[in-house]
Amino acid sequence: MTIENQDAPAVYILHENPEWLPALRTGFEAEGVPVRELELTSGSIDLGAEPPQGVFWSRLSASSHTRGNEHAKEYARAILRWLESHGRRVVNGSQVLELEVSKVAQHSALAAAGLDVPKTVAVFGKDALVERAREFDLPFITKHNQGGKGLGVRRFDSYEEFDEYVASSEFEEPIDGITLLQEYVQTAEPFITRAEFVDGQFLYAVRVDTSAGSFELCPAEACAVPETEGASIDLANLTVASAEIGGFVAAAAACDVPADSGMFRIRPEITAETPLIQKLVAFLAEQRIEVAGIEFFETADGRVIVYDVNTNTNYNPDVEASLEVSGARAVARALGRELAALAEPAQV
DSSP states (O other): OBOOOOSSOEEEEEESOGGGOHHHHHHHHHHTOOEEEEETTSOBOOTTSOOOSEEEEEOOOTTGGGGTOTTHHHHHHHHHHHHHHTTOEEESOHHHHHHHTOHHHHHHHHHHTTOOOOOEEEEESSTTHHHHHTTSOSSEEEEESSOSTTTTOEEESSHHHHHHHHHSTTOOOOTTSEEEEEEOOOBSSSEEEEEEEETTEEEEEEEEEOTTOOSOOOOSGGGSOOOOTTOOOOGGGOOEEEEEETTEEEESOTTOSOTTSSSEEEOTTOOTTSHHHHHHHHHHHHHTOOEEEEEEEEBTTSOEEEEEEESSOOOOHHHHTTSSOOHHHHHHHHHHHHHHHHHSOOOO
16 A cells, blocks of 8 residues: 555545455445545555545554454554644544544543443453452453454353453453453343444444344444355354353354344334434544444343444445445445535635
8 A cells, every 4th residue: 555646536445454345335436436445454655745635534443453454553543644634634533543443442432421331441461350350240241452353252150260261371362452341231132233324424223133142243245154055054053252241142253144134124213313323423523433333232221331333334235225325325425525525616
């Protein structure tokens, strides 16, 4: 990746995983918006040069290190600072990147906005894990601060079980050294909800069935396993990688299900007028997040807990088939308007 000036402005997508781009390419093409891709895996930038004109959209993922792109986060930090220092229009800029790569940052921001979040303790290294775990009722769970894909998510039903895990070779070291201890929460029903937002406004909400068990609750087309002759998946008996949270079992890959399995479907009762959605819109505006998927669930004791902010959200065409809306095209339209504004003469 090398950013060079081009003759015509375009929308630039900064990313590190091409597998998440097909639906977006289709959306931009359908809207007639010129788009270029900047893959955050290698390359260079001339810090003394002017960046090209255009709109820059950051889609850096917290899980980039799981795909062999352990330095992509640092590349993104460098490029975004460079772009912003030259006044370029950046969607989901450097402030948003810091939320994407830190569940501690997300938790703190959500709590400050008055949203209900699970009780969480961030532990640096391993030394304090055993001691701090005693502050939680049983069972409790762990996860990685810089995660995605269910990294480090495990349930523990006894302190002794946890002690043995921490002392063993099976302990999963977080990429940034920060392990989260978190309360176990029982969901009212076996599903979570992912609300999609584009241009800071509510688009739709997806119900993600967790009865088969999963933490990697990716609703994207890229997460669907293509059907092969003679192959089938028993959703009732997925092999689990860790344990149970929120009333469902954590499998290694929530995405290991066919796209038409019924795991994802729209929740039409959730609208822009829903009180939680209005709070989330205000939260996004405060944090300058323009494109995101935010996950929450309703608990058995009546809480509505918000637990994840995903700023590189993907869209599943099977989910959207029942709608008159496309997430990818909505993003393309929003960024296309920004691009068109660059060509307008400055107001005197």
